[in-house]
Structure formats: C-alpha cells, structure tokens
Amino acid sequence: MKNLGLCCLLLAAIGFQSCKDEKANDAKATAKAEKPISVNCYKAFYENDTIDLKINTLKDGKISGNMVMKMYAMSEKVGTIEGEFRGDTLYADYSFTQGKNDKAIFKNPLAILKRGDTLVLGNGKIETYLGRSYFAKGEPIDFDRVKYKFLAADCVDK
Incomplete structure (x- = not known):
C-alpha cells in the first residue's frame, strides 16, 4: 500500500512537470510567432x-x-x-x-x-x-x- 502511494505521487509529479514544460514551450512559440514592431x-x-x-x-x-x-x-x-x-x-x-x-x-x-x-x-x-x-x-x-x-x-x- 505504501509503494502504491509513492507510485501515484511520482506519476502526479511527472504529469505536473510535463504540463509546465508544455506551457513554457507554448509561450516561446507565441513569442516567436509575434510580429515585431x-x-x-x-x-x-x-x-x-x-x-x-x-x-x-x-x-x-x-x-x-x-x-x-x-x-x-x-x-x-x-x-x-x-x-x-x-x-x-x-x-x-x-x-x-x-x-x-x-x-x-x-x-x-x-x-x-x-x-x-x-x-x-x-x-x-x-x-x-x-x-x-x-x-x-x-x-x-x-x-x-x-x-x-x-x-x-x-x-x-x-
């Protein structure tokens, strides 16, 4: 039971990190696509x-x-x-x-x-x-x- 809790915690941490990386990549892509003044x-x-x-x-x-x-x-x-x-x-x-x-x-x-x-x-x-x-x-x-x-x-x- 203890190992199951650790596995769930690890998977949740990986999921949050991948969402964070995806948002950072989206922000960079938006900045590159933005037309300069x-x-x-x-x-x-x-x-x-x-x-x-x-x-x-x-x-x-x-x-x-x-x-x-x-x-x-x-x-x-x-x-x-x-x-x-x-x-x-x-x-x-x-x-x-x-x-x-x-x-x-x-x-x-x-x-x-x-x-x-x-x-x-x-x-x-x-x-x-x-x-x-x-x-x-x-x-x-x-x-x-x-x-x-x-x-x-x-x-x-x-």
Whole structure:
C-alpha cells in the first residue's frame, strides 16, 4: 500500500512537470510567432572578424533576433538572441551552434550598450552555475575597451 502511494505521487509529479514544460514551450512559440514592431540590423568588424546582428523589438518590449559570428580561424557561430533593454543596455542570451556541429547548442549572456546610432558589445566576467552562464554579480561590464562596435546596416534576408 505504501509503494502504491509513492507510485501515484511520482506519476502526479511527472504529469505536473510535463504540463509546465508544455506551457513554457507554448509561450516561446507565441513569442516567436509575434510580429515585431521594429527590425534593425547591425554589423561589427574587428580585424578579420565579422558579426551580423538582427534585432526584432516585440510589442511587450522584449527583444529577439539572430546573430552570426565569423571569427578568423574559428568555426562560424550561428544563433538567436532573446532578452530585453534595461535603460540603454540590452541584456540577452545568445543560443548558438558552432560550425557543422548542430547537435550541441551553446548559450552565453550578452550585454550590448546603445550609444547613439551604435551598439557596443560589452566584456564582463562570466560565471557558470548549474550549467547556466551569466555575468558575475558585482563585477562591472566594460563597454570602453571592446573589440566590437556595431554600426547600422541594411537587413538582408537569406
């Protein structure tokens, strides 16, 4: 009888978790299907490196978009960004695949400062906890000594 109660409790917990995951997936699908109120494209160059960034501003103020990083002597990184502006700084997560390995998805935090018509990709100390990377609390993000400054560019659909 005791084992039957534990089994029922376990099945109920699994059922609640699957409903929670389904709701989260539905919310993500709705956000992706939402039509942006504005679309802006940017390009950054540093030596032989190029970054293409497309930012979609959604109705609720959230940001989505795409970013392609082409670094010299490294595999190309292709992925999406999701985040929001806090003041003049975009805080986002960059989920990407690298090279031909499309099975492994990496995720890094981004901080991009808007200065006039340019965007500046900040550098900061990144920590990882339980498989999630984030900027270290209490550590400043540097927007002055940086490699990548984005300039407005024409959006090109590929």
